[in-house]
Amino acid sequence: MSAADRPKWRRRKSLKSPADDDNDCASLAWLLNFRLDEFVNVKVPDDEPVKKEPKIMVPDGPPAPRKPPYTYPELIERALREKGELTVSAIYQWISDRFPYYKANDERWKNSVRHNLSINPHFRKGARAPQGAGHLWSLAANAIDLLPLRNNTYEEERMIECAHEARIIACPKVIVLDEAAIAAASIIPDQDLFTGSTMFLNPVSTEQVVRECGLITVD
């Protein structure tokens, strides 16, 4: 495939607003880039009208599936978090069932899934599959969440995508706190399973993450 033929994809790295430079939690910002900006109603004044996502009208049949706004590690994590342990083929199945964009007979994304399983320490290769080739894959013991646990239908996922593009999504504060807890947990000292040594040096509380990064305002 030539570069010109290759489908264009957009990297979904968090977009940092200029205002972010004003706060002093830049060192924690990376922790909060795990889709936090997509699930938190950040900087949306109450009186600002909610933009409605224009429906894409396709004359013939349903709209073509769009690429989900998730990276491959995120997709894999969701599958593993939902199912616990999965073989590679089961991961394929989970993704293609949930996201019609990923066709079951398309080898390209499957290669990417395998690639990500191999290189990402977030995923752990377990025992051999009971039947068939391959191993069971699971999340690493101290893996941090890439996504909040949700169990949305495809239509709900579509709504999230639309909300993401509009930068607006209704999100209760408890979710924000969960996300912050996730971020904090990742930098609270943890015991290395193999060496027994402490893995992180600067413990940060959930409340500290929330407060310093302005995820919620204290009323």
Add this chain to the structure above:
DNA sequence: GAGTGTTTAGCTCTCG
């Protein structure tokens, strides 16, 4: 041979 797992390389894109 098919499916799986690993590795390498190259590309596009965002951010500093």
Add this chain to the structure above:
DNA sequence: CGAGAGCTAAACACTC
């Protein structure tokens, strides 16, 4: 513009 992240392609080895 360079660095880094994410995606894709391809080659190769291994297992069933």
